[in-house]
Amino acid sequence: MDQRAAEINQIPQPLKGRLGASDPGPRNIQLDRQNPDLLTPPETDHGTIPNLKFSFSNAHNRLSSGGWAREVTARELPIATTLAGVNMRLTPGGIRELHWHKQAEWAYMLYGKARLTAIDQDGRNFIEDVGEGDLWYFPAGIPHSIQGLQDGCEFLLVFDDGNFSENSTFLISDWFAHTPKEVLARNFGVTESDFADIPRHELYILQSQVPGPLAADKVSDPNGPTPYSFIHHMLAQEPIKAPGGTVRITDSANFPIATTIAAALVEIEPGGMRELHWHPNNDEWQYYMEGQGRMTVFAAEGKARTFDFQAGDVGYVPFAMGHYIENTGETKLRFLEMFKSNRYADISLKQWMALIPPELLQAHLHLNARVMEALKKQKQPVVK
DSSP states (O other), X not given: OOHHHHHHHTSOOSEETTEEOOOOSSOOHHHHHHOHHHHSOOTTOBSOOOOOEEEGGGSOEEEETTEEEEEEOTTTSTTOOSOEEEEEEEOTTOEEEEEEOSSOEEEEEEEEEEEEEEEOTTSOEEEEEEETTEEEEEOTTOOEEEEEEEEEEEEEEEESOTTOOGGGSXXXXXXXXXXXXXXXXXXXXXXXXXXXXXXXXXXXXXXXXXXXXXXXXXXXXXXOBOSSOSEEEGGGSOOEEETTEEXXXXXXXXXXXXXXOEEEEEEEOTTOEEEEEEOSSSOEEEEEEESEEEEEEEOSTTOEEEEEEXXXXXXXXXXXXXXXXXXXXXXXXXXXXXXXXXXXXOEEHHXXXXXXXXXXXXXXXXXXXXXXXXXXXXXXXXBO
């Protein structure tokens, strides 16, 4: 065997038995290694399904003095029309400046701690700290800010519109810069010269000092604080446990303010699988945080396609399409499932099959006695 042939044998090839042929290049071997089920799909894959994966590592990163941000929207992943995501990092003291959106904002803290501020439409304020595993939700139009604490922070933002962009938010510095100083003076009852030092352009993410204790930052409000919380401690929830992993579900039932985005945090042990299922309420937007996984999506009309995922990837499943997710690595697989909905909902294939007359099922699939007996134990959905 010559040297060229030896090199080809050391890298993944689009070969399966007698099917396919080697690829001598040019090619991106690193991507092929990360996506083995695109290079050599399972034989059950068939037909054409749109791309259902995009990595934040392939997204443009916007760098600022106080951190960075990158987004995956319908521009990067055209099939993702219901939700969009932003991965953001703030330095210690870094501030995502005072702003608001046309869309609701849901967030999961990935690392570190942050201080949030907001007011509602009745002039009631909210100032609290969040840490790893915490969520927040700001309804559309609610002004807020985020500031990194001691070690800074990193978080995932999810917005209830696939065409959302971080670059189109309403920023306080941008509004001041584009309002005549004579108007600012009249609005605040001071002189134009009092606004000589305002920024001439938006700040977006700026560097500042790490704030002091939370109690020192509390601002007395004549209208009182908001009567509801904008944050939820997702990791503090008791998980639903199954032989192959756990799941924590957060929606308007246990986080009342979150009326447009429901979510589940899924953890699958090595060798485990998120069973065959589908969602009857909306599309599914996924964010992979840890481990390696593989998802096959069934789209009806004889169509199915398999995708591989690593930490930092976004996955998407269009409405009602059947799918399952396997842990293909040697460590725990952790990911978020999110939906543009006030409630989380899914339907288990096994549970459906177990709760219909056996004769009806047999008329369709001709299952043997072992499968039928196993179904008697499958009347509750699980992460296997």
